[in-house]
Amino acid sequence: MRAILVVNPKATTTTGRGRDVLVRALRSEVDLTVAYTRRRGHAVALAREAARQDVDLVVTLGGDGTVNEVVNGLMTAGPSNSAADDRPPAEELPALAAVPGGSTNVFARALGLPREWPEAASMILEALRVGRVRTIGLGLADDRYFTFCAGLGMDAAVIHRVERARHRGRVSTPSLYLRSIVSQFLIGAERRHPAIRLEQPGEITEGELATVIIQNTAPWTYVGDREVNPNPDASFDLGLDVLALRRLRVPSTTRMVTQSLSRRPDPRGRQILRLHDLEEFTLVAEQPQAFQLDGDYLGERNKVRFTSVAAALRVIC
Template identity: 55%
Template sequence: MRALLVVNPAATTTSARTRDVLAHALASDLKLEVAQTEYRGHARDLARRAAESGETELVVALGGDGTVNEVVNGLLTHGPAPEALPRLAVVPGGSTNVFARALGLPNDAVEATGALLDALRDGSERTVGLGLAAGTPDTQDEMIPKRWFTFCAGFGFDAGVVGRVEQQRERGKRSTHALYVRQVMRQFLGEPNRRHGTITLEHPGAEPGSTEVIDDLVLSIICNTAPWTYLGNRPVYPSPQASFDTALDVFALTRLSTPAVARYATQLLASTPDRGPRGKHAVSLHDQTDFTLHSQVPLPFQMDGDHLGLRSSVTFTGVRRALRVIV
């Protein structure tokens, strides 16, 4: 099988020696080409060229969730065509590795490589659904090109946290869970709209052709799978029913006052695959194929943990059976 290994040399938890060992192990079973990323977006370009060549059967992403996101967007440059596109495999090398862990893969690069080789020998794969989003920057009318995401997107508060973390990483800070917790507190203290949200959610109503509107949201998290993220080894489930086999789930809050934050943060930390946060300020929607989030003011937007700047409107689509993945 002809395969491309896309390596992010800056991956948080993978050393150069480990990468060499993993490439050697994969090359024993595959006709392997290895390419290291050199700039932001390079993984996307490498995967696009592999898909367009028609010769590559498998693309392996070695890195964190950002690397995986770029590879997925490269593979799906011309849209989903599961039977025609190369399959995707993931070897986790980031700090959290949500997509890989949600697929049930080990969170260790060496163990994940062994599991990948076993899956290839057994012909084990699944076809997963993905999220697709397009946003309007600030208050302009021009739409930003659509982009795929594998496990989550966020509009508002949580995207602001992601942006703060990225700023700290650019200053040389390591991506740790403690860093995220600190930035959550700073985002909360600096949030001007935590009592009266500016986000409106529009989604199809129960009657054909109708639209339902939910106003005054402060926080909105869009999940393509569960869990949403991990705090160390603890999974967090704002939308426990979210799945790679359905469309998208939405979890939103209409208030971020101190009592509300304490209540819902406690529920999130105690969430399970059977029970997520609940309450009068919580909004939960399951298996949504198409919906739009608008804001009265431009808000931060993130996809798969990658901060994408400010948006005034984002349209989401849940696409079932979009890509084949080795598991």
């Protein structure tokens, strides 16, 4: 089996020594090439080339951003590099194995992999030995794929705040996210002027939404070891799930967060809109809104079309 290990050298929770251990372990099972990312977007090119060279397996060592780039490289390895073209079946693409190396690692943990990379790598090696593989669905936002979540509005604005803090040298911690949430909640325009509507083919338009969370699986994210589950029924095996807040008021927003953190999450309320297992919908905003995919801030958008892509990718877990 031919494989490539795509390493983000800036990954939060691994060291050079740890990478060497992982490389030796993988080479005991596969014919391995190692590639290091040098800039944002580089993993897309590395994965795309791996698919074109008929590599059997792409392993990532990094966070959710690295995984997202690799997935987009694999899914757009056709001649035009376009997600809108006919996609090959999952069996014709390299499989993916995600070794957690970032600060949160939602995708890997949602697949059932341990939080720490040595234990996760051991589980992946076992799966390779016994041929354990799973085929999952993905989300598509316009022409970019995502694995576990997307957002338009407040959650994306919070991610933007956290990314700016990290660029200033801050460490990504739950307390940093909490402070960013409070700051955005207090000053964000989305609280005062809900400006997003959700349109579905053949359905009534839902308007005046303040922020929208989209999930391709559950949980949405983690706070340490605690799952955050706005849409607990979301699944890699189904369509996309949506939770939207009509107003960002302190009581209703606090209640939604508390419900999402509970052991039996089921967020409900007059200010909450929840939709399950959607194949297609579009978000349209009167003013540009912050936009994120898989925890990466991607700027502001007025309109995003979301599509569920079933049985899109094979993963080793």
